[in-house]
Ligand SMILES: Nc1ncnc2c1ncn2[C@@H]1O[C@H](COP(=O)(O)OP(=O)(O)O)[C@@H](O)[C@H]1O
């Protein structure tokens with residue numbers, strides 16, 4: 001058998017992701033990897049990447065901490081809702097939300113109607129290790145940010161559990177491995193993503 005024939009016989013080419021039919025919406029805690037994994041997933045699928053926080057920052061020409069301190073969290077949540085509604089309507093792709101977005105029933109309804117929600121589930125220690133060195137999350141600007149993260153985690157998990165799909169993010173899985181896991185989970189949803197043999 002020639003080398004070429006051998007290669008063709010031994011390499012199994014599995015199904016590959018094809019056309020995206022609904023926007024994939026990443027939800028979960030700060031540090032879960034919604035932005036990083038969402039961006040890598042969009043690149044893998046060759047579809048637009050959208051991040052609600054980035055859109056809000058660009059529109060306001062201010063950072064998230066600046067918006068929180070100047071206009072307050074309720075204003076940020078209003079902008080977040082408007083941006084999510086607009087992005088879901090305008091374009092199909094991967095949409096990474098901020099950690100608080102999926103708590104709002106209105107947002108959950110918009111997301112469920114316009115896309116598929118994917119909860120990136122990570123343990124508190126993993127989340128903490130990813131956010132502890134960053135000062136970009138105003139909700140963690142407290143005297144005990146780890147305790148605050150734990151409180152947010154406990155209060156929010158019941159909402160994230162409402163997501164359509166759950167993908168576990170442990171401390172070992174790289175961003176590309178997380179993309180593989182999300183794609184694996186999406187095999188259950190041919191209404192979202194078509195696959196080609
Ligand atoms: N699976 C992963 N492996 C390694 N680093 C990760 C992983 N997921 C996220 N990170 C890193 O953790 C930090 C927080 O991730 P980010 O995507 O901003 O989270 P989120 O948008 O959910 O708050 C970033 O520095 C990111 O590169």
Ligand SMILES: O=C(O)C1=C[C@@H](OP(=O)(O)O)[C@@H](O)[C@H](O)C1
Nearest residue numbers: 029030031053098099100137138
């Ligand atoms: O958890 C939250 O309420 C928030 C998470 C942040 O986004 P990431 O989850 O992408 O860090 C950002 O939207 C804002 O700081 C509020």
Ligand SMILES: [Mg+2]
Nearest residue numbers: 034035097098
């Ligand atoms: Mg993010």
